[in-house]
Amino acid sequence: MILKETLRSFSAEADQEVRHNILPFWLKLIDAAHDGFYGEVSFSGEVQPRANKGGILCARLAWTFSHAYQVFRDPAYLEAARHAYQFLTGPLWDAEHGGTFWSVDYAGRPLDTRKLILAQSFTIYGLAEYFQATRDPEALVKAIDLFDRIEAHSRDARFGGYFDAFDRRWQRTEPAPGAAKAMDPHLRLMMAYTNLLRAWDSPVLKLRLKDLVEIFLERMIDPQTNHLIPYLSEDWRPGSVEFSYGHDIELVWLLPDAAALLGDAPGDTALWERVVPVMLRMAEGVYRSGIDKDGAIFDKGGPGGLLCEDKIWWPQAESVVGFLSAYQVSGEEKYFHAALKNWEWIQSYLVDREHGEWRAQLTRDRKPVAGRSLVDFWKCPYHNSRCCFQVQERIEKVIEFL
Numbered sequence: 001m002i003l004k005e006t007l008r009s010f011s012a013e014a015d016q017e018v019r020h021n022i023l024p025f026w027l028k029l030i031d032a033a034h035d036g037f038y039g040e041v042s043f044s045g046e047v048q049p050r051a052n053k054g055g056i057l058c059a060r061l062a063w064t065f066s067h068a069y070q071v072f073r074d075p076a077y078l079e080a081a082r083h084a085y086q087f088l089t090g091p092l093w094d095a096e097h098g099g100t101f102w103s104v105d106y107a108g109r110p111l112d113t114r115k116l117i118l119a120q121s122f123t124i125y126g127l128a129e130y131f132q133a134t135r136d137p138e139a140l141v142k143a144i145d146l147f148d149r150i151e152a153h154s155r156d157a158r159f160g161g162y163f164d165a166f167d168r169r170w171q172r173t174e175p176a177p178g179a180a181k182a183m184d185p186h187l188r189l190m191m192a193y194t195n196l197l198r199a200w201d202s203p204v205l206k207l208r209l210k211d212l213v214e215i216f217l218e219r220m221i222d223p224q225t226n227h228l229i230p231y232l233s234e235d236w237r238p239g240s241v242e243f244s245y246g247h248d249i250e251l252v253w254l255l256p257d258a259a260a261l262l263g264d265a266p267g268d269t270a271l272w273e274r275v276v277p278v279m280l281r282m283a284e285g286v287y288r289s290g291i292d293k294d295g296a297i298f299d300k301g302g303p304g305g306l307l308c309e310d311k312i313w314w315p316q317a318e319s320v321v322g323f324l325s326a327y328q329v330s331g332e333e334k335y336f337h338a339a340l341k342n343w344e345w346i347q348s349y350l351v352d353r354e355h356g357e358w359r360a361q362l363t364r365d366r367k368p369v370a371g372r373s374l375v376d377f378w379k380c381p382y383h384n385s386r387c388c389f390q391v392q393e394r395i396e397k398v399i400e401f402l
Helices: 004-027 055-072 075-088 117-134 137-153 183-199 203-220 245-262 270-289 313-330 333-350 382-401
Strands: 110-112 300-302 305-308
Touching: 004 055, 004 075, 004 333, 004 382, 055 075, 055 117, 055 382, 075 117, 117 137, 117 183, 137 183, 137 203, 183 203, 183 245, 203 245, 203 270, 245 270, 245 313, 270 313, 270 333, 313 333, 313 382
Parallel strands: none
Antiparallel strands: 300 305
16 A cells, blocks of 8 residues: 555655756856857766757757646746746748747857757747747647648648658658658657647647557567557558657657547547556556666667667666556556656656756666766657656545545
């Protein structure tokens, strides 16, 4: 039996982590001279003021501080959210062709002008959250505009799903062989459309979100292994046998999140009833083979076993949420204990007590991998801050039913 005291302690630690470590670290990284946020902080905590700035990092910052403001109502978070939003819709926004650039330089000058659906998805995710925090109508207008562009240029009318890579003018670029459809952009698009639906009740959006849920149920999960397939051909033939434990456990909670928001007609629970056994099989797969003895989860695997024994920061965050979600749905306490043990590992080894934030990567014997920056194009606050928000929200719901 899980005690209320254990739950409350877990929630309090998540609150402490996000409010006194993660968010204060990022508040110090606002680039007052050139707008946006600094694009890199070194392994040793040194800000790199001339580092390039990525669209994904900026969009994730817009989401993080917009959500933080809604939870805590701290005006400093609202100002940080506005700062990220203005850079996302200013220097990073393509005023001529729509959408966001992949990257700009430290002063906001365009560098890589490609339109990758991965980045556009995060942009919608951030814009929708900013709208929910501020009710600024322009944020929603831009999110809907980007939704329309993705649907017009990226959606595959023949086989379904979405292509990922386009040039600045939204002309499709040639993918790698066997990789016309990629799992991660579809995952981010489902996540983005879920968040957009919270802000915009559109029948077309609901239809497209349901299509994405169906793609994961029918196309992107290997029925033999219960792992996500990273790359597929245009007509959905698997192009890779490797898998990512982090993406697997993240889908465990993002898939039911989307299905629950879509809802069903009164008395019709067909979609939810299809999603639940899939998410639980995936959770069980990670539980059985993806967790190390110390409670952290591994990065990647394949038919022959582990491909990387190191521990990357973001799968740890998603593991905590994914296993909590599996516990809520199944009632099996082993999943709660897996989430709690991973959280304890994060607090003991991954949090950078000297510089703030979390280390990007640790070896299996829990030593930081030298050279991995505290902040870079991919290293951001949305996985770990979202983990803390989700822990608090989910534990509150669990306590209500005890």
